[in-house]
Amino acid sequence: MKLNTKIKSIDLISSKDKIHFDSEGKFPINYGNNFIDENELINFHSEIELFDGRLSFSIYVNFKYQRNCGRCLTISNNDDESSSFITLNLNEENDYDINYDDEYYDLEPFISEIIIEKMEINYVCEKKCKGLCSFCGINLNKLSCSHKEKNLKESPFSSLSQLDL
Ligand SMILES: [Zn+2]
Ligand SMILES: [Zn+2]
Known part of the structure; x- marks a missing residue:
């Protein structure tokens, strides 16, 4: 009630x-x-x-x-x-x-x-x-993941970092 x-x-x-x-x-x-x-x-x-x-x-x-x-x-x-x-x-x-x-x-x-x-x-x-990993959603206070490096390579801008500018 x-x-x-x-x-x-x-x-x-x-x-x-x-x-x-x-x-x-x-x-x-x-x-x-x-x-x-x-x-x-x-x-x-x-x-x-x-x-x-x-x-x-x-x-x-x-x-x-x-x-x-x-x-x-x-x-x-x-x-x-x-x-x-x-x-x-x-x-x-x-x-x-x-x-x-x-x-x-x-x-x-x-x-x-x-x-x-x-x-x-x-x-x-x-x-x-530390919040959640923005890629896999894991709770970063409890676990860690390696998405940072991985996603840098997969991102559409990653090719830029491979260019010698
Ligand atoms: Zn929290
Ligand atoms: Zn992650």
Whole structure:
């Protein structure tokens, strides 16, 4: 099931205390070479209150994601967690288009931000990663191949190197 990120505003308006909100569900993301699989479950916990037109909430997110090294394409799995505390004045315009009279307050954009902040858009497994051989596709961190010399001879420009210019 898709992650439920919508809080009924009536629950907040009628409550004197903070509301605790927990949810687990699917929340697929693609960001650079990072992704959360469409079948992966993430979960979050939020404590949220509406007071004097101000919506204040904490969000604590737990998530697993995969990332591909931008050079050697090796996939690694990560477990991560992160949190954020946000206050919005609902009587003023805000970047999230959340208004006092909305039927629901949707935490989805905040959860996306929290997760994406943890991801490296151009992730590389290590600085020294040698990547893949552009001829045979072998992972040069693990194996080596002799395509460099071979392909120099086969390339259409190789005859030039044999000319005495
Ligand atoms: Zn790599
Ligand atoms: Zn090769």
